[in-house]
Amino acid sequence: MASDSDASLLVAWQLKNKHVLVVGGGDVASGRIHHVLVAGAKITVVAPQDGLHPVTKWHIDTTPDRITYYDRVFTPADLDGKDFVLTAIDDADASRDIASRCRALKLPVNVADDPPSCDFFFGSQIRKGPLQILISTNGRGPKLANIIRRRIEESIPSHAGEAIERVGTLRERLKARAPGVGGEVGRRRMKWMADLCTAWEIEELASLTDEQMDRMLTEGWEKDVVLSPQDLGVQPAAHSDSE
Amino acid sequence: MASDSDASLLVAWQLKNKHVLVVGGGDVASGRIHHVLVAGAKITVVAPQDGLHPVTKWHIDTTPDRITYYDRVFTPADLDGKDFVLTAIDDADASRDIASRCRALKLPVNVADDPPSCDFFFGSQIRKGPLQILISTNGRGPKLANIIRRRIEESIPSHAGEAIERVGTLRERLKARAPGVGGEVGRRRMKWMADLCTAWEIEELASLTDEQMDRMLTEGWEKDVVLSPQDLGVQPAAHSDSE
Structure with a gap:
């Protein structure tokens, strides 16, 4: 290359x-x-x-x-x-x-x-909780990076920050339950987390409670399946203000 | 803070x-x-x-x-x-x-x-020519970063890469014409470039020719004004394939 x-x-x-x-x-x-x-x-x-x-x-x-x-x-x-x-x-x-x-x-x-x-x-930066985005033009157009940043900002899913925070917590709890870096268990953890993030909407991940995480790990991870938001009774974040 | x-x-x-x-x-x-x-x-x-x-x-x-x-x-x-x-x-x-x-x-x-x-x-990365974007969850959710990356990718203006390349070239030519780092001339250059990037659409910047840049510098910078795309007869990139 x-x-x-x-x-x-x-x-x-x-x-x-x-x-x-x-x-x-x-x-x-x-x-x-x-x-x-x-x-x-x-x-x-x-x-x-x-x-x-x-x-x-x-x-x-x-x-x-x-x-x-x-x-x-x-x-x-x-x-x-x-x-x-x-x-x-x-x-x-x-x-x-x-x-x-x-x-x-x-x-x-x-x-x-x-x-x-x-x-x-x-470059130009966006920050929403744990989500950080860098827009770089490699020093060629700082102002243009700013303009592109504004367009990108509008496209960021709402609740992306909360979803990342919740997924990060789940990942830590999974690592505590199935410890080890790399190797077979590392790969299995990575795949299970990836399957979960693909199957769930960002708004659903954002509203995951600690109790639902417990069930996800006990009924999901231990049996090597990914439970659905419906299985766990998750309400997407946009509708969960009154919970 | x-x-x-x-x-x-x-x-x-x-x-x-x-x-x-x-x-x-x-x-x-x-x-x-x-x-x-x-x-x-x-x-x-x-x-x-x-x-x-x-x-x-x-x-x-x-x-x-x-x-x-x-x-x-x-x-x-x-x-x-x-x-x-x-x-x-x-x-x-x-x-x-x-x-x-x-x-x-x-x-x-x-x-x-x-x-x-x-x-x-x-993190997760996007690259379109000189435009590079990093989406970081600070190690908390690599897969989620990928999902957010795909949504962001769709929001990037078409021709953003070309626009950055053209603006970068203009900036270099301006620096050659009005050299010096920092100070009064640096601030004036920065403001003029910023005004230009704000006044023009990305698609217009993307289609700026070398000849139009010459006029932009001679008739614009030298007189401390920002010429419009109309002034220079610029066709936005989306319609300029036949130029």
């Missing part, structure tokens, strides 16, 4: 226990801080106070346990102990200097508005 | 000049190899020949310039000089051993079917 200069590897990073350096505190930096905070990272923000965007300032003030703020410009020692580096400053030479220092240290870096200096891009 | 155990940082990685280690050669490994190859990385595959999936074998045979294959199990020296590590083997203990070695070396690792060992997840 040929490579393609327009392709990236899209991944969802786990940032728990990671430490992210954000250089800059303006409008763009405030958006970066938002994404990184939601993902649970620790953050160091380095930016002179007079250039702080109100939202950046708000994040710094309201999240002192996870954001360390320095009222000054970047110094190379800021890179020590960091896992990711994001720069969003107006000085192109300073940005590129930071990017090349990161490269030397094998530290992944994103430089706002300078795709060639980036190890990774953010 | 509170962190959320269900959130990741979604990013699009540039893998040009990166070296990825894939441990395992089965069904799951073949999918990983596909994603990584498309993104332009070099790959080392380590897996005993008797467990190779036909697609993995096909990749190895047809991409000898970018895939180095070793017919054996993993050894720690395989991690030397790598940027990413992906494991997809049935042996849970071996997987976790590799994951902890990666952690010690600060090498990002994904372990198939073992979310707690992963630095990042793949």
Whole structure:
């Protein structure tokens, strides 16, 4: 297969226990801080106070346990102990200097508005509970990614977030009942979960109660069948407000 | 803002000049190899020949310039000089051993079917030319991510890929005409591109010719206005097959 200069590897990073350096505190930096905070990272923000965007300032003030703020410009020692580096400053030479220092240290870096200096891009993002969607144009059309994002947003099934949360819980309980990673049991678990997700509507999965999960595991998994929503008396989420 | 155990940082990685280690050669490994190859990385595959999936074998045979294959199990020296590590083997203990070695070396690792060992997840992906979409459930519901992916796929505007390609070209030509990263000119460029993408339909952007781009830059950018598709005589892509 040929490579393609327009392709990236899209991944969802786990940032728990990671430490992210954000250089800059303006409008763009405030958006970066938002994404990184939601993902649970620790953050160091380095930016002179007079250039702080109100939202950046708000994040710094309201999240002192996870954001360390320095009222000054970047110094190379800021890179020590960091896992990711994001720069969003107006000085192109300073940005590129930071990017090349990161490269030397094998530290992944994103430089706002300078795709060639980036190890990774953010693209446009959607989040509905545990469902997250990244729309990337590989740095070619950020605004267009936003427009496409709005169309995609309308197509997301309602209750998709709840369905994912419920299916995730069922998967954990199944793993507790039939433990082990990989191998025969792993494959059987994967197939049973896949059959279930195919047979059920998203709205039905979203309204699965803990009691119904018990029956699903005891009467379904143990006998190697997938019970139907009707078997379990499940009401699709759209009609279940009064339950 | 509170962190959320269900959130990741979604990013699009540039893998040009990166070296990825894939441990395992089965069904799951073949999918990983596909994603990584498309993104332009070099790959080392380590897996005993008797467990190779036909697609993995096909990749190895047809991409000898970018895939180095070793017919054996993993050894720690395989991690030397790598940027990413992906494991997809049935042996849970071996997987976790590799994951902890990666952690010690600060090498990002994904372990198939073992979310707690992963630095990042793949989720479900869509690709249409330069448009790439990642649907992540943060490891909670891979099958559900697939179902949601199919619904999203139907909602993507036709010609979105071409529109992104054309807008990317326009952006590069604008940067050549009005160079500089960040600052006043960067902001003006960003606003002009955003205004254009908002005023035009995706189908119109998709059919923008090089000549129309010239006029757009000379008669539009230079006078700080955004010309309309009508101004330039653009035919939306859906009706332009005979052009």
